[in-house]
Amino acid sequence: MRVRNLTKRYGDVVAVDDVTLDFTPGVHCFAGPNGSGKTTLLRCLAGLTRPTSGVVEDVGDVNYAFQTPSVYHDLIVADNLAVFSGFASEPPAWRAKLADRLGLEPMWDRPASALSDGYRKRLDLALALLDRPDVLVLDEPLADLDPATRDAIVNTVESYAGDDRYVLVSTHNLDRFAGLADRLTVMSLGRVIADEPRGEWEDPEAAYERALRAHRSG
Known part of the structure; x- marks a missing residue:
């Protein structure tokens, strides 16, 4: 490169x-x-x-995580990951591993709009990594x-x-x-x-x- x-x-x-x-x-x-x-x-x-x-x-393959997180604010964390996973070919186990590594489980059912800045940043990074760029x-x-x-x-x-x-x-x-x-x-x-x-x-x-x-x- x-x-x-x-x-x-x-x-x-x-x-x-x-x-x-x-x-x-x-x-x-x-x-x-x-x-x-x-x-x-x-x-x-x-x-x-x-x-x-x-x-x-x-x-x-390039994925970009911006300074301002790019997520679906009206969707819960689990659905954000599910929607973005639809564009990736990686198995569900990879999504679960990312969620665990970034500590997203406590926020699983919470809308992205209700997340703190820190958790929104974690979710954004997980989304950027879903297809293992x-x-x-x-x-x-x-x-x-x-x-x-x-x-x-x-x-x-x-x-x-x-x-x-x-x-x-x-x-x-x-x-x-x-x-x-x-x-x-x-x-x-x-x-x-x-x-x-x-x-x-x-x-x-x-x-x-x-x-x-x-x-x-x-």
Whole structure:
């Protein structure tokens, strides 16, 4: 999976500026100040936004969990999972495993509209994982969540990412992914200013700050 010379413009604004990246399976974190282009880049990769120029290559099945959860608010949790399962080919056992892993059982018969933000986020992640996509994109998955929900999401991401799966995470909470991030890409003003695999850093948050300092001083 790769992007080559990818650029996205909105009028005179260049949101992504000639980015070339090769992706490897595992957990790949994207970080950068607001407006750095990381979300636009991931939306282009997922096919949700058409780039102005450049190409996205060899991308398999992609599911995207947005910062604002996308669920059927009028349906109970069980029916949300049942409806979305109709679009997937995975067995019911996988749906049950996701519900257990994300702690959704206590909310099984509750309408999604009545869920807390944390449980709505858990449900949204379960829906994104129902068909076991090759690529899972998470946009700020931990923003404004309680500690238990953050742990549930991080643990689910850790167990899902594997030798043949990609989890791409745009986040300001790098410390929570310190133990499982395989790669860190730092963006600023639409460009990649650092792209480092695990092994070149011990703490992704420190690596992020180092990249920003070097960029500003350069």
